[in-house]
Amino acid sequence: MDWKEKAIKTLKDSLSPVPTELNELDWKSGLSCKTDRLAQHISAFANNKGGGVLVYGVNDDGSCFNLSREDIKTIVQKLGNIAKNNLEYSIPISHSVMKFNGYDLLFIYIPEQHDKPVVLRGHNIFDSYLRSAGQTVKMSRDQVKEMIATSKGVTFEERLALSDLTKGQILQYLDYKSFFELVGRDVPNTTDSIVNRLSEYNLCHGNNGIWGITNLGALLFARDLKDFPKLRGREVIVRKYSGKNNRSQEFEQHGTYGYAVGFEGLIDFIMQNTGKESIGVKREIIPTYPQIAIREFVANAIVHQDFGIKGLPVTIEIFSNRLAITNAGAPLNDINRLIDLPPQSRNEELAQTMFLLGICEKRGSGIDRAISAIEQMFLPAPKFTKGEQHTRVFLYPQKKFKDMIKDEKVSACYQHACLRYENGEYINNLSVRERFELTKNDSSIASRIIADTVEVGLIKPVDPETKSKKFMTYLPYYV
Known part of the structure; x- marks a missing residue:
């Protein structure tokens, strides 16, 4: 599919059923006089995975109108000059006037650049922009560092959380017994064999006898995440409130273990604190929400979080009338298409490893399973929302139809x-x-x-x- 065909399809998806701008496409009703802002848009699309398109001839409400030849000429000329002169290096852009629902619209295509981030000319590296929740926003310093490393071929998961370690220290910091339990293997008898197996899963790296624990290894199998200062703020937080708002908090718990080590305990903890106690012959907890749904939504929040955003850890908030699960980073897919579209992950190696460990279900089936379980309990539909820097899903307890x-x-x-x-x-x-x-x-x-x-x-x-x-x-x- 060439960029023109993809642009038409993306525009159609953005206008129906609920008009909404997407990360890969931005509606424009006219040419802004603010050259810097236009340069920021080009920077953001050049930094965006797959690039993006500016569509001129679309109002803020999603309605379309015809552009005159003079308007088209002016827009193409100005954006071409900005792409050539107002960024750190010249960005090649393409344009095409195409019919859409009977209207002549101007499509400006900005391809993704290999050398990222693309910066505005005369500015420093931290004056870079990206697309988030359909908006052009300035990157945080951590997002800039993340993009630089990724453009050099080093993913977040591959980077070292701790370095200059011995093999013995690797075993002190990582819960290797949980690893072998999850992969269904007996623990080897020697330290060398254990560490070599961990290395095969990219949980640690060694060179000339000096070893380091990767971010992937620490995030999944840390005995205590506090041992890894670079990952501060990446623990999962559970908060419970006594009512429908956050004014009266019952408790706040910060996860200690790596995601893989602590996952089952986390799910059990959420189930216990959302369920209702039944006192009969035997005390038991009656679930308010299906465990499958909580597993899938929590796993999704962990896998899809944006590690370039600090101060927004994966958070589960328990209210009397809802459960909210939040992660850093706007969704990469349209929130109306989470059931049918293949999942996109910022952290592909983390997602794949959690799948291999049996924490996540078959790729692409998680949302389906969660919503199916919610239907089986006759609960209200979950609600998905997005912001510039976060994604949130809400689950709701049983509700009478009339209400x-x-x-x-x-x-x-x-x-x-x-x-x-x-x-x-x-x-x-x-x-x-x-x-x-x-x-x-x-x-x-x-x-x-x-x-x-x-x-x-x-x-x-x-x-x-x-x-x-x-x-x-x-x-x-x-x-």
């Missing part, structure tokens, strides 16, 4: 359609009734939910020519 608002019903219907489509099925009146625990006599209510979801553009009829609403089937808008 659900319209948006909650629409979200649940849409996610239901996505799941069914991934299984090769469509939704209909019956399946929607089953999703909401409605009876056959409530078919008109199910029809109303479907109609509301169609109206906002999240689902569409499989066959619009079907006359009987009773036999009408629907699929997600993106199909």
Whole structure:
């Protein structure tokens, strides 16, 4: 797919069903007179994975309009001059005027650059920009350092968290017994054999008898994350509040162990503090949320966090009416497409290792499994939100149908359609009734939910020519 074809598809995705700007595309209603700001946009797209496109002829509300030939000429000339003269080095950009929904729009393509970060001319290396949550924002110093190292071929996971160690010290800092338990192997009898096996998984590196523990090794298997100053603030935090807001906190717990070592204990801790105690013949905790969903969403938050952003650790917040899971970094995929699109990770080696260790499920199936489990418990649909520097998912406890608002019903219907489509099925009146625990006599209510979801553009009829609403089937808008 060339850049033009991809740009048209991306623009279409950004305008429907809910108009929203994406990291790889920015709408423009006119040419800004602020040369520095235009240079920042070019810098951000040149630093963005896969580059990006400025689309002229799109208003802030997503409506389109025709551009005049004179406007097109002026925009192309000015942006070309900025790309050539206002950045640290000249950036080659391309343009094309293409029809979209009957309108002549100008597409300006800025390719990703190999030598990153791309800096504004006359500024220092820390005056670099990136795309986050559909916005052009200045990088933090840590994000700049991260991008420099990555552009040189050294990922965050490969860098050393501790260096100048002996093999014996490697075993003091890393919980190697947990590693061998997770990979299903017996612990070798010698230190050399243990460390060599850890090295095969890139958990440590050695050269001429001097060893170091990688960020990957420390993050996953640290006996105590405090032993690794470079990873300060990367522990998982769990907070519980006594009500619906954060004014009255019951406790705050900071994780001590590496993610792999402490993962099962973390999930059990969340389950215990969100469940309700049942006192009968035997005391037991009745789950408020499905364990599968909590496992997948917490694992996703760990894997997809942006290590270039400091002061925003993975955080689980427990309220009386919701559970919020937050990680640093805006989502790399459209939050409306998390079920069907293949996952993108900033930390591919971390994601792959957690999969090999059995902490994450098969790549790409986690969100599906989580939402399926939520449906089986008849809970409200989870809500995904994004900011410039964070991603957050909300889970909600059981709620009576009559207490659900319209948006909650629409979200649940849409996610239901996505799941069914991934299984090769469509939704209909019956399946929607089953999703909401409605009876056959409530078919008109199910029809109303479907109609509301169609109206906002999240689902569409499989066959619009079907006359009987009773036999009408629907699929997600993106199909």
